[in-house]
Amino acid sequence: MSRATQANLAKEKGNTAFRKEEYAIAHEQYTFAMSLDPSDIAYPLNRSMANLKLKRWQEAEDDATIALGLAPGSVKAYYRRFHARLQLHNVSGAQRDIIGFLEAGGEIQKSKEMIRDLAAMENSLISGAGAPEVSAATNTESVTQGNTSPNPLGFGVWEAGKRGQGAFANDGYQRGDLIVAERPLYRVSHSSTAAVHSAISKLSEAELKQYKSLRNSFSQDPTLSRDPLLGIHQTNAIDTQDGIVLCLAISRFNHSCSPNARYSWHAGSGRQRVYALREIQAEEEIFVSYIGGRNVYGSSRKDRQKRLQRYGFTCACAVCTLPRQESAASDTRRIEVAKIWERIPFYGPSQTSLRLHAIVRALRLLEEEGYAADADDFTNDAAKICSAHGDWASVRYWAAKTYESRVAEFGEDSFRAIEVRDNVDEFRNSADANSLRAQKFSIRL
Numbered sequence: 001m002s003r004a005t006q007a008n009l010a011k012e013k014g015n016t017a018f019r020k021e022e023y024a025i026a027h028e029q030y031t032f033a034m035s036l037d038p039s040d041i042a043y044p045l046n047r048s049m050a051n052l053k054l055k056r057w058q059e060a061e062d063d064a065t066i067a068l069g070l071a072p073g074s075v076k077a078y079y080r081r082f083h084a085r086l087q088l089h090n091v092s093g094a095q096r097d098i099i100g101f102l103e104a105g106g107e108i109q110k111s112k113e114m115i116r117d118l119a120a121m122e123n124s125l126i127s128g129a130g131a132p133e134v135s136a137a138t139n140t141e142s143v144t145q146g147n148t149s150p151n152p153l154g155f156g157v158w159e160a161g162k163r164g165q166g167a168f169a170n171d172g173y174q175r176g177d178l179i180v181a182e183r184p185l186y187r188v189s190h191s192s193t194a195a196v197h198s199a200i201s202k203l204s205e206a207e208l209k210q211y212k213s214l215r216n217s218f219s220q221d222p223t224l225s226r227d228p229l230l231g232i233h234q235t236n237a238i239d240t241q242d243g244i245v246l247c248l249a250i251s252r253f254n255h256s257c258s259p260n261a262r263y264s265w266h267a268g269s270g271r272q273r274v275y276a277l278r279e280i281q282a283e284e285e286i287f288v289s290y291i292g293g294r295n296v297y298g299s300s301r302k303d304r305q306k307r308l309q310r311y312g313f314t315c316a317c318a319v320c321t322l323p324r325q326e327s328a329a330s331d332t333r334r335i336e337v338a339k340i341w342e343r344i345p346f347y348g349p350s351q352t353s354l355r356l357h358a359i360v361r362a363l364r365l366l367e368e369e370g371y372a373a374d375a376d377d378f379t380n381d382a383a384k385i386c387s388a389h390g391d392w393a394s395v396r397y398w399a400a401k402t403y404e405s406r407v408a409e410f411g412e413d414s415f416r417a418i419e420v421r422d423n424v425d426e427f428r429n430s431a432d433a434n435s436l437r438a439q440k441f442s443i444r445l
């Protein structure tokens with residue numbers, strides 16, 4: 001009997017054992033078949049299935065990889081490896097298998113099930129259900145709608161083209177929704193090599209593994225390439241008023257110069273939060289801005305690109321990739337906003353109408369830019385100047401706008417919202433109240 005025939009016989013024995021749910025025996029027979037004929041894809045493919053049944057995930061993945069080496073377009077091999085990788089929490093590998101499965105002609109319906117399974121696995125990884133060895137488990141909570149009740153994470157991590165991976169909304173959000181609140185993996189007061197290494201040395205083995213799975217945009221950097229752990233820190237760390245933090249889930253949020261979400265450090269709970277700045281549709285990517293305030297809304301594409309080099313990338317967001325003419329128009333708008341911001345304190349006591357018109361102009365320009373944050377930089381000034389004229393209706397209008405944006409962007413319990421909650425009273429009691437000629441203004445947004 002030829003080796004090929006013997007191998008086929010062993011496979012048949014394996015299949016019989018498999019049907020009787022005797023997976024260990026099936027595994028033995030497939031191994032024998034492989035040793036007799038290593039060129040036949042059926043044997044590693046079947047052994048991969050037996051390994052899945054035996055919950056030997058790594059071996060199942062390896063066998064599917066062997067099968068793909070023998071037949072690169074094998075739908076079954078992609079499907080089995082996907083399931084092995086799912087169990088191994090290999091998100092990007094599992095994503096690649098879904099793509100391979102589809103490209104090899106796998107059924108659309110099945111691929112949708114794979115996507116759902118992967119999303120469920122990711123959510124369980126981040127929220128902790130069924131994945132106790134994953135440190136983000138205890139680190140993350142999320143609220144999909146309304147700011148109050150904790151739900152499973154409302155976003156998944158997917159491939160985002162040139163940006164690597166990114167966070168995509170499951171069902172969508174409204175302005176002011178808390179997308180996630182995550183306890184950092186570590187916090188450092190500065191990003192020196194010693195401080196970062198010291199923080200990393202305190203991570204558990206599982207945490208370190210997750211840390212190492214984060215993106216490193218500095219692998220080609222002349223100095224940082226020698227220190228990948230520092231490169232990961234540099235790529236993902238976030239500046240907060242309480243130091244520099246690194247969060248596993250939030251690390252997957254990409255940057256946009258007109259973001260639909262924003263970071264908000266909450267000192268009370270020691271958590272980094274992300275709030276929706278505007279409506280975010282289901283499956284839309286969630287973007288934050290890595291740079292703050294005027295550095296993003298008041299600066300040209302060229303200047304923003306320069307600043308973002310610090311994160312090791314050239315920004316490819318929707319604003320930075322506008323065609324030449326639209327990009328120039330965007331720059332013009334942002335530079336005008338910056339000029340208005342700089343000019344505001346220099347309007348004279350008789351120029352309050354002009355000042356308020358300039359504020360409205362800045363806010364409209366921001367709206368045209370699709371920039372949905374930081375309106376409070378302007379509305380707060382409008383309230384203050386109206387209080388100097390004793391125009392309390394205008395003060396209430398502008399102060400309400402300020403409070404509204406701070407609640408939506410930082411949360412009702414944030415310092416920044418609380419600070420302006422009773423602003424009307426504070427303006428009334430301030431030394432500047434009624435200090436200019438009494439006047440009423442009807443200038444509104």
Ligand SMILES: C[S@@+](CC[C@H](N)C(=O)[O-])C[C@H]1O[C@@H](n2cnc3c(N)ncnc32)[C@H](O)[C@@H]1O
Nearest residue numbers: 163164165215217251252254255313315316317
């Ligand atoms: C904090 S990570 C964000 C998640 C990352 N994309 C990933 O795959 O894990 C920051 C890195 O993502 C990429 N990135 C984020 N926003 C980007 C953008 N607007 N354009 C190009 N790359 C971006 C850059 O490589 C950057 O260094």
